[in-house]
Amino acid sequence: MSGSSFAPDTAVLVLEDGRAFRGSVFGAAGQTLGEAVFSTGMTGYQETLTDPSYHRQIVVATAPQIGNTGWNGEDNESVGPDGDAAGSRIWVAGFVVRDPSRRTSSWRATGSLQDELERQNVVGIAGIDTRALVRHLRTRGSMKAGVFSGDALPYNGADIDVAALVDRVRNQPSMLGANLAREVTTESGYVVEPDGDVRFEVAAVDLGIKSNTPRMLASRGIRVHVLPATAALHDILDLKAAGVFLSNGPGDPATADDIVHLTKEVLGQGLPLFGICFGNQILGRALGLNTYKMKFGHRGINIPVVEHDTGRIAITAQNHGFALEGEAGQEFDTPFGRAVISHTCANDGAVEGVRLLDGSAFSVQYHPEAAAGPHDAAYLFDRFASLLEGDKN
Numbered sequence: 001m002s003g004s005s006f007a008p009d010t011a012v013l014v015l016e017d018g019r020a021f022r023g024s025v026f027g028a029a030g031q032t033l034g035e036a037v038f039s040t041g042m043t044g045y046q047e048t049l050t051d052p053s054y055h056r057q058i059v060v061a062t063a064p065q066i067g068n069t070g071w072n073g074e075d076n077e078s079v080g081p082d083g084d085a086a087g088s089r090i091w092v093a094g095f096v097v098r099d100p101s102r103r104t105s106s107w108r109a110t111g112s113l114q115d116e117l118e119r120q121n122v123v124g125i126a127g128i129d130t131r132a133l134v135r136h137l138r139t140r141g142s143m144k145a146g147v148f149s150g151d152a153l154p155y156n157g158a159d160i161d162v163a164a165l166v167d168r169v170r171n172q173p174s175m176l177g178a179n180l181a182r183e184v185t186t187e188s189g190y191v192v193e194p195d196g197d198v199r200f201e202v203a204a205v206d207l208g209i210k211s212n213t214p215r216m217l218a219s220r221g222i223r224v225h226v227l228p229a230t231a232a233l234h235d236i237l238d239l240k241a242a243g244v245f246l247s248n249g250p251g252d253p254a255t256a257d258d259i260v261h262l263t264k265e266v267l268g269q270g271l272p273l274f275g276i277c278f279g280n281q282i283l284g285r286a287l288g289l290n291t292y293k294m295k296f297g298h299r300g301i302n303i304p305v306v307e308h309d310t311g312r313i314a315i316t317a318q319n320h321g322f323a324l325e326g327e328a329g330q331e332f333d334t335p336f337g338r339a340v341i342s343h344t345c346a347n348d349g350a351v352e353g354v355r356l357l358d359g360s361a362f363s364v365q366y367h368p369e370a371a372a373g374p375h376d377a378a379y380l381f382d383r384f385a386s387l388l389e390g391d392k393n
Contacts, residue, residue, distance in 0.1 A: 192215065220381055246283060277319065
């Protein structure tokens, strides 16, 4: 910082289109690169930060004050490579907030958000006009970005060399074409035991699974075998699994050909299948649909979804920047029978669910485990349990 007139805690957020926002260090100082996206959740920042689906993304919080409930050891949505809670980590590339809380005000807190970001070396920025930033991203779309502070800040005379930072941002890989599931998946797999007696065994393919998802299955008497994204059909068959679950996860679904191939093999075996988020895109691709990158995606815990069979509207938790192509109620042929676009977003019509008409496989684009988020969609785990019992209605 020598030769500059800026405070030592100066931080800069730079977008690939050249827009820059100056603020102060939040968390660790340094450099981070990723895709700038915004999340509309008013609560649940810990669950967001630890969600593997946010890998390589710089998350902008639209809620003005963040950090008032601190950090605790119970609300993390990631686990270690072998399913151990002690191995949980923050997955976001960076965090952008308006007003970090000066005080932690929760009896559950074991520390502050600032301290946890710093401990895990997560680079963030505070004190910027997040309203202006979100309006910019909503107009121009999610884009490459970087947060820079400390020794990562280059200077041109007495001022920050923003042009040099823009070059760093633009030279990073794009989220379009990014194959990230293998970067977040479990290494060898693990088992989550059910509450009480074992009703079914299910193979859950970990594409970036959140820790509450196996718990939701386990609460329904399901022993969950969490398998790595590299799993093959014989790994599933060896378990004598009654069904297969495809998890959420990061990256471009168009790159996940191996997982799509596995899904086709599972469908060919007639095994019941349930997918969420990234898993919805994988099932859609296996049924012959294409995917595309959304302008700014859906991220938050207040997104309305219409289930077209019933007309029911659920308020859902979501995090996705890609979606399936299709229209509400559209029916189409697949190698596994007729299928239908079962759910769409009430805001913009984006595809939010697909299913085979025979009832053997279904998926949704949102997060029914609701961590964090509303509980409107928890019934989908009951629907999967019913499917495992042989009820395809």
